[in-house]
Amino acid sequence: MARPEVSREQRQAKREAILGAARAVFAEKGFHAAGIADIAAKLDVGHGTIYRYFENKLDIFLTLYDALNEELLRIARGTQPETATCVEDYIAEMQKFYAEFGGVFLREISHMRIFFDEVHADPEIRKRFDASQIEFQKATERFLLIGRDKGFIRAELHIPSAARILNAMILDAMRASTEPESPANNLLLIAMTVIEIFTKGALAKQV
Numbered sequence: 001m002a003r004p005e006v007s008r009e010q011r012q013a014k015r016e017a018i019l020g021a022a023r024a025v026f027a028e029k030g031f032h033a034a035g036i037a038d039i040a041a042k043l044d045v046g047h048g049t050i051y052r053y054f055e056n057k058l059d060i061f062l063t064l065y066d067a068l069n070e071e072l073l074r075i076a077r078g079t080q081p082e083t084a085t086c087v088e089d090y091i092a093e094m095q096k097f098y099a100e101f102g103g104v105f106l107r108e109i110s111h112m113r114i115f116f117d118e119v120h121a122d123p124e125i126r127k128r129f130d131a132s133q134i135e136f137q138k139a140t141e142r143f144l145l146i147g148r149d150k151g152f153i154r155a156e157l158h159i160p161s162a163a164r165i166l167n168a169m170i171l172d173a174m175r176a177s178t179e180p181e182s183p184a185n186n187l188l189l190i191a192m193t194v195i196e197i198f199t200k201g202a203l204a205k206q207v
Contacts, residue, residue, distance in 0.1 A: 004077075007097055009146070013055050013151035014049075014053065016045060018039065018043065018049075018050060018053055018060065018066075019052065019060065019063060019064055020040035021039050021043045022034075022039045022057075022060045022061070022064065022196060023064060023110075023111060024042060025038045025039050026061065026064075026110070026111065027111065027114075027122065029111070030114060030117075031057075031061060031114045031117070031118055034057065035057065036050050036051070036056070036057055039049070039057075045123075053191070053198075058122070058124065058125075061114075061118075062124065062125070062128060063123075064111060064129060065111070065115055066128070067130050068111065068112075069128070071104055072101060072104055072105070073135055073136070073139070074137075075097060075100045075140035076101070076102050076136055076140070077139050077144055078122050079092050079093055079094075079096075079097045080093060081084065081094075081143050081146040081147055081150075082146050082151065083102065084147075084152070087152045087203060087204075090147055090152045091195065091199060091203075094143070094195055094198075095195060097143075097193070098126045098170075098188070098191035098192070098195065099156060099188065099191075101170075101191075102188045102191055105174060105187060105205035106177070106188075109177065109178060112178055115129075116174075116175050116178050132187055133167070133171075135172070136167055137160075137163055137164065137167060138165055140163035140167055141159050141160060141163040143163075144157070144159045144162055144163055144166075144207070145159055145160070151204055152203060153203060153204055154203070154204050155204075166194065166198065168193045169190075169197075170191060171196060173187050173190035173191060173194070174187060176190070177190075
């Protein structure tokens with residue numbers, strides 16, 4: 001008997017179900033200990049069902065990472081420093097970005113913990129990470145350039161270097177926040193500290 005045709009909506013729903021199950025399994029077992037069999041068992045389906053949607057376990061993991069990374073990039077690209085009419089507004093926009101970014105990161109802390117564990121172990125994961133860092137660098141440079149054009153940031157500040165330093169500090173805070181003993185609000189506390197350091201050294205007007 002021919003298998004019933006599956007609609008695009010049904011395929012998408014099944015794909016999302018697999019990703020949801022995989023997220024839970026990865027969080028529980030870790031990437032290396034988890035297997036396709038665990039994900040299939042979580043959904044009460046056969047192995048073949050998983051392989052109809054994803055090539056392998058790494059494919060599932062990278063799909064989860066890509067979705068999370070795109071959400072974080074949307075937040076970074078969605079900042080609106082151009083609407084700031086004073087330095088206080090500019091800083092508030094930066095605080096809003098870090099609060100939204102940190103909220104998403106903490107929501108997905110289990111997945112990010114696995115990602116940081118694996119980023120140096122798998123070339124494909126490292127490739128995705130490096131590509132994402134380039135995009136975050138561009139977004140941060142844009143934010144700083146607008147601030148400089150508006151006179152909020154010192155004219156002599158080297159924007160690419162400042163952006164790289166800001167991103168490195170936040171990345172280190174992200175890594176630290178994935179450690180089991182890290183306080184739940186550690187990332188946001190560090191992010192706010194980064195902003196304070198920034199306001200003391202980069203702004204044309206002290207606040």
